[in-house]
Amino acid sequence: MRMDNESAWPDLDSALPSWSFASAHHIAVRASAEAAWRALLEVRPSEVHLLGPLMFLRRLGTPRPRGLAGLSLLDAMCAQGFRRLGGTAGHDVVVGTIGRFWSWRPDMATPADAAGFSSFSPGWAKGVMGFRVVALGGDACRLETRTRVAATSPDAHRAFARYWRVVRIGSALIRRSWLQAIRRRAEGPSSSR
Numbered sequence: 001m002r003m004d005n006e007s008a009w010p011d012l013d014s015a016l017p018s019w020s021f022a023s024a025h026h027i028a029v030r031a032s033a034e035a036a037w038r039a040l041l042e043v044r045p046s047e048v049h050l051l052g053p054l055m056f057l058r059r060l061g062t063p064r065p066r067g068l069a070g071l072s073l074l075d076a077m078c079a080q081g082f083r084r085l086g087g088t089a090g091h092d093v094v095v096g097t098i099g100r101f102w103s104w105r106p107d108m109a110t111p112a113d114a115a116g117f118s119s120f121s122p123g124w125a126k127g128v129m130g131f132r133v134v135a136l137g138g139d140a141c142r143l144e145t146r147t148r149v150a151a152t153s154p155d156a157h158r159a160f161a162r163y164w165r166v167v168r169i170g171s172a173l174i175r176r177s178w179l180q181a182i183r184r185r186a187e188g189p190s191s192s193r
Contacts, residue, residue: 011086011094012130012146015114019148020157021164023172026144027179031186033135036143037090039185040131045073047181051174073178081110085117085128092132098124100156101149102163122153125160131182143182145175 029036045051051073071079077095078084087093098120099108109124111117120126127149134142149164151157 009092009130009132009146011088011092012128012148015085015094015096015117015130016126016128016148016150019150021149021160022147023168023175024144024146025172025175025179026142027176027183029141029143029183029186030139031141031183032139033133033141034090036133036141036182036186039182040093040133040143041074042072043178043181043185044071045076047185048073048174048178049181051177081108082129083111083113083117085114087130090133092130094128094130096126096128098126100159101125101127102159120152123156124153125149125151125156143179145179147171147175 031039074093074095081099082095082097085094085096096111096117097108098111098117100123102125109120111120117126127147129145129147131143131145134144136142149160151160
């Protein structure tokens with residue numbers, strides 16, 4: 001299912017070729033594509049303003065992850081069960097995870113690799129998130145993010161649909177806040193444009 005005005009994204013399409021739930025966001029950046037790419041890889045969880053409060057609400061009743069201090073947000077996600085599923089250095093990155101996200105204490109299954117992600121069994125939902133930098137020339141680029149989720153069974157689809165109705169707005173706020181954090185870092189005085 002392709003969203004309106006959504007261009008092809010080979011690694012994202014390969015990781016999850018069909019899905020039932022999706023969101024897409026983008027932001028203009030006044031910095032080179034190289035500076036935006038570095039910022040994407042380096043941005044820390046603390047720079048994404050809405051991430052902490054919204055994840056605190058999500059984690060109620062579960063222990064806070066440890067050992068993530070000093071990691072970039074992408075690396076912290078990979079330390080907690082996401083896997084890199086594709087991407088081209090300097091251009092895009094795709095990560096994914098498998099879980100029963102709708103559970104009060106989400107059950108997560110970490111795929112070993114892209115093949116394990118593709119062949120995972122029923123009863124779960126597979127989620128992918130991609131970020132890419134689109135050069136517009138000079139000191140201008142666009143950052144894009146897409147999130148897609150596919151359930152692996154009818155029961156999982158119904159459960160995720162109920163969950164998505166509740167978290168969709170918070171998920172979108174996190175993605176937008178994440179893009180803004182990347183832009184602040186890319187456009188900041190310490191970035192070499």
